[in-house]
Amino acid sequence: MKRNLWIFLAMTVLALAWFGRVNAQGxxxxxxxxxxxxxxxxxxxxxxxxxxxCPTQACAQWRELIRTKLSEGWTADQIxxxxxxxxxxxxxxxxxxxxxxxxxxxxxxxxxxxxxxILFRALQSMRKPALVESEPEEAPAPDDYLRRVEEELxxxx
Amino acid sequence: MSETSSAPPPAPRSGVPVWAxxxxxxxxxxxxxxxxxxxxxxxxKPIQIGDSLPEFPLVFFEGxxxxxxxxxxxxxxxxxxxVINFWASWCKPCEQEAAELEAAWxxxxxxxxxxxxxxxxxDTEPEARGYLKKFEITYPNGPDLxxxxxxxxxxxxxxxxxxxxxDGKLAYAQIGPFTTEAExxxxxxxxxxK
Numbered sequence: 515m516k517r518n519l520w521i522f523l524a525m526t527v528l529a530l531a532w533f534g535r536v537n538a539q540g541x542x543x544x545x546x547x548x549x550x551x552x553x554x555x556x557x558x559x560x561x562x563x564x565x566x567x568c569p570t571q572a573c574a575q576w577r578e579l580i581r582t583k584l585s586e587g588w589t590a591d592q593i594x595x596x597x598x599x600x601x602x603x604x605x606x607x608x609x610x611x612x613x614x615x616x617x618x619x620x621x622x623x624x625x626x627x628x629x630x631x632i633l634f635r636a637l638q639s640m641r642k643p644a645l646v647e648s649e650p651e652e653a654p655a656p657d658d659y660l661r662r663v664e665e666e667l668x669x670x671x
Numbered sequence: 672m673s674e675t676s677s678a679p680p681p682a683p684r685s686g687v688p689v690w691a692x693x694x695x696x697x698x699x700x701x702x703x704x705x706x707x708x709x710x711x712x713x714x715x716k717p718i719q720i721g722d723s724l725p726e727f728p729l730v731f732f733e734g735x736x737x738x739x740x741x742x743x744x745x746x747x748x749x750x751x752x753x754v755i756n757f758w759a760s761w762c763k764p765c766e767q768e769a770a771e772l773e774a775a776w777x778x779x780x781x782x783x784x785x786x787x788x789x790x791x792x793x794d795t796e797p798e799a800r801g802y803l804k805k806f807e808i809t810y811p812n813g814p815d816l817x818x819x820x821x822x823x824x825x826x827x828x829x830x831x832x833x834x835x836x837x838d839g840k841l842a843y844a845q846i847g848p849f850t851t852e853a854e855x856x857x858x859x860x861x862x863x864x865k
Contacts, residue, residue, distance in 0.1 A: 572761035572793070572794075575798055598817075599816065600793075600816060600817070601793050601817065604818075621702060624698075
């Protein structure tokens with residue numbers, strides 16, 4: 515009887531150890547960690563309001579969703595991808611680099627370069643042209659006809 | 672007699688080459704065209720009465736079906752009156768009409784001539800499910816992924832409800848919540864009789 519009781523107790527302990535084990539949970543992501551991701555997203559409803567500063571109930575729900583995803587091990591990129599799929603690319607603070615969105619990244623630097631070039635050419639044209647050094651002017655070769663005319667005039671005088 | 676003075680040689684032409692000018696102006700024109708198209712899109716008005724509705728697939732939340740299917744295409748519902756309700760769990764006015772919509776659905780469902788569809792707008796799934804459970808909504812609902820459907824309808828907010836006649840054309844648009852079930856009947860009944 516005593517032996518059976520010990521066996522029963524041992525099995526109970528083993529069973530509890532097997533089924534009752536609890537994985538130690540990591541700490542919940544802090545508000546700073548949540549906001550670090552939320553700041554890269556816009557509120558899907560309020561225009562031009564970053565998700566980390568949006569005061570509405572809906573935004574609070576989305577921040578909690580970010581917290582849940584972070585606690586599940588999702589990376590910031592995965593969370594942004596999820597939000598983009600759910601609510602559209604407009605919630606991303608940075609347009610995805612695909613399709614016509616590439617214009618957003620290419621056009622401004624190109625326009626800036628063109629502007630710099632135009633400015634450079636304008637400044638160049640405003641400079642005074644440099645004086646070209648020329649040889650000292652020589653006396654013009656006496657015209658033979660003029661010489662003879664002057665000789666005639668001297669003779670008459 | 673020879674001339675001693677000679678005209679100075681013409682200065683070489685400077686400036687942007689012609690080919691570069693063509694490229695720059697062409698690129699500028701293309702950019703302006705894109706901007707104009709984008710602005711035109713944002714200036715579009717919501718769907719008007721009598722317009723044919725855009726085709727959209729909607730995948731329902733788990734547990735919801737329509738005609739034993741877990742997703743629906745609007746074109747498959749021709750011949751029926753369709754009530755499309757845009758809502759969100761964070762939308763307080765939506766809560767005002769939730770019970771009325773569900774009651775109207777339960778009234779019309781046995782007849783098979785009217786279909787109610789709920790489109791969840793920019794919501795989180797747990798809260799959306801909580802909303803559906805809270806108001807015991809039984810007509811099929813699904814999330815508007817990527818806000819594609821709401822952009823097709825060009826909604827201005829929630830709640831908005833669109834009534835589609837049997838020919839697939841918009842018959843009525845309700846902007847804001849219904850206050851009574853009778854309001855829904857007043858819109859749907861004439862559409863059934865047509």
